C-alpha cells in the first residue's frame with residue numbers, strides 16, 4: 001500500500017503543476033488517489049490547487065463519505081469514484097479546465113486524431129462526454145461509456161477534462177499532453193493546414209502501443225467514433241494545395257508529404273461544398289436552420305451593432321430630458 005503522507009505530498013505537487021500551467025482558475029479542479037481497502041485521498045473543496053498542503057487532503061470511502069482530514073472533500077468526488085469503480089487498475093484521477101482542450105469541449109468539436117505520434121500512443125481518442133451539472137451523480141455517469149471504451153482522457157462538454165492512470169503523474173501527463181496538442185491544433189488552424197498520418201504509420205504507432213501495454217480500442221479491432229479524426233475541425237482548413245504537394249485539377253491536394261508513402265493527393269480534402277458545417281454539441285449535430293458558424297457570427301455582430309446604436313440613441317434622449325432647462 002502506498003505511503004499515505006508521500007501521496008498527499010504528491011497530490012500537492014500535481015496541484016501546483018496544474019495551477020502553474022493555467023489549467024485551473026481560482027479553486028477549480030480536483031485530484032484523487034486510490035489508497036486501497038476502500039479508501040481514497042482527494043483534494044479539498046474551495047481551495048486553489050496551487051497552494052495545497054498535505055494536511056488539507058481529505059480521505060473518503062467508496063461512497064464518497066469523508067472519513068479523514070479536516071478540510072471538506074471536493075464536491076466532484078463522485079466523478080473520481082465512478083472511474084475507480086469502473087477501472088480497478090486505475091489509481092489516480094486528475095480533473096481540470098485546461099483552456100485549449102476545454103475550447104474543444106465548449107465548441108462540441110471532436111479533437112482530431114492521427115496527427116501527432118505521442119498523442120496517438122499516450123492518450124488516443126479523446127471523446128466528449130455529454131454535459132451535466134458538475135457534482136451530480138448524472139454528471140459522474142456521463143463518462144461511463146467512454147471508460148468502457150478504454151479512454152484514459154475525456155473531455156467534459158462545456159466544462160473541462162478528466163484523465164486517469166495508474167499513477168498521479170501519468171494521469172496529470174495526459175492533461176498536459178492533451179492541452180499542448182489542442183494548442184498545436186489551434187495554431188495549425190491559423191497557419192492554414194494540417195496533415196493526418198496515413199494508415200501504415202498509424203499501424204506502426206499501434207504496434208508500439210501494444211508493446212508498451214497501453215490499451216486502445218483499435219488494438220482489438222474496435223471502433224473509435226472519430227477514427228477519421230475530428231472532421232468538423234479539419235473542415236475549417238485551407239482549401240489550397242500545400243506548397244510542394246501535388247495539386248489536383250482544381251488546385252487542391254495534400255501531395256506526398258510523408259517520405260516513402262503513396263501520395264495523399266486525391267484523398268478526401270475539404271472542398272468549398274463541404275466547407276459549411278453545422279454546429280455540433282456534445283457529438284450531436286444541431287439543426288441546420290441555426291446556420292453556419294460564420295453566418296451566426298455575422299448575425300451576432302449585426303445584432304451587437306444595432307444594440308449599440310439603440311443604446312447611443314437612448315442615452316441621447318435621456319440626456320436631453322435630464323438636462324437642466
Ligand SMILES: [Zn+2]
Pocket residue numbers: 028029095096097134159160
Ligand atoms: Zn471542473
